[in-house]
Amino acid sequence: MDSKLPSSTKVSIARNPNAWRLCCLSAGVAAVILATTAAADAAGDAARGETLYKNCQLCHSVDKNETGPMHRGVVGRAAGTVPGYDYSPALKNAKIVWTEANLDKWLTDPEAVVPGTKMFFSVDNGQDRADIIAFLKERAK
Numbered sequence: 001m002d003s004k005l006p007s008s009t010k011v012s013i014a015r016n017p018n019a020w021r022l023c024c025l026s027a028g029v030a031a032v033i034l035a036t037t038a039a040a041d042a043a044g045d046a047a048r049g050e051t052l053y054k055n056c057q058l059c060h061s062v063d064k065n066e067t068g069p070m071h072r073g074v075v076g077r078a079a080g081t082v083p084g085y086d087y088s089p090a091l092k093n094a095k096i097v098w099t100e101a102n103l104d105k106w107l108t109d110p111e112a113v114v115p116g117t118k119m120f121f122s123v124d125n126g127q128d129r130a131d132i133i134a135f136l137k138e139r140a141k
Contacts (some may be wrong), residue, residue, distance in 0.1 A: 016056030022092070045128075049135025052128055062140045068119065074098050075137045079114075103133050 001013045004092055059067035069085040076099070080092040094114045102113070110119040123129045 009074075016028070020041065044130035044132075044134030044137075046131070046134040046138040049131035049133070050139060052123075052132050053135050056132070071136055071140050073141060075100065075103070075133070075141070088114075088116055090114050100133050100137065103136070104129050105119045 045130050056068075056071075057064040060069070060071055062070060062072050065082065065085045069082040069087070072116075076097065079094050079096040079098060080087040091114050096114070098106075104126075106119075108114050110117050111120055123132065
């Protein structure tokens with residue numbers, strides 16, 4: 001070994017139960033911190049999502065059909081079911097419910113989720129997607 005520690009100060013985790021416990025405890029704490037941070041990031045910020053939604057308004061509105069269908073009540077709704085909007089046959093027959101997970105996939109790459117859809121816009125940044133979805137869930141219900 002190339003360690004700079006003298007051999008008398010090296011601790012063998014296999015031979016030292018306390019060192020093993022400390023190592024496991026440290027790994028567990030690190031895992032909890034990482035999981036908590038990732039969940040917080042994925043939660044989404046509805047206020048920021050409202051600002052980001054302005055890009056969506058090139059085609060969509062919360063309350064009326066335009067180039068794209070209205071988004072009021074989109075979270076939990078079956079895809080292709082807004083009255084008065086002319087959906088692509090692919091989306092009408094997709095049998096998707098707009099859950100947060102499905103909206104995230106959709107905003108990542110609509111064509112991959114429903115080949116043949118009219119939607120061509122995507123949101124590359126995961127936090128931006130989470131924020132837009134939070135806006136739709138909380139403020140466009």
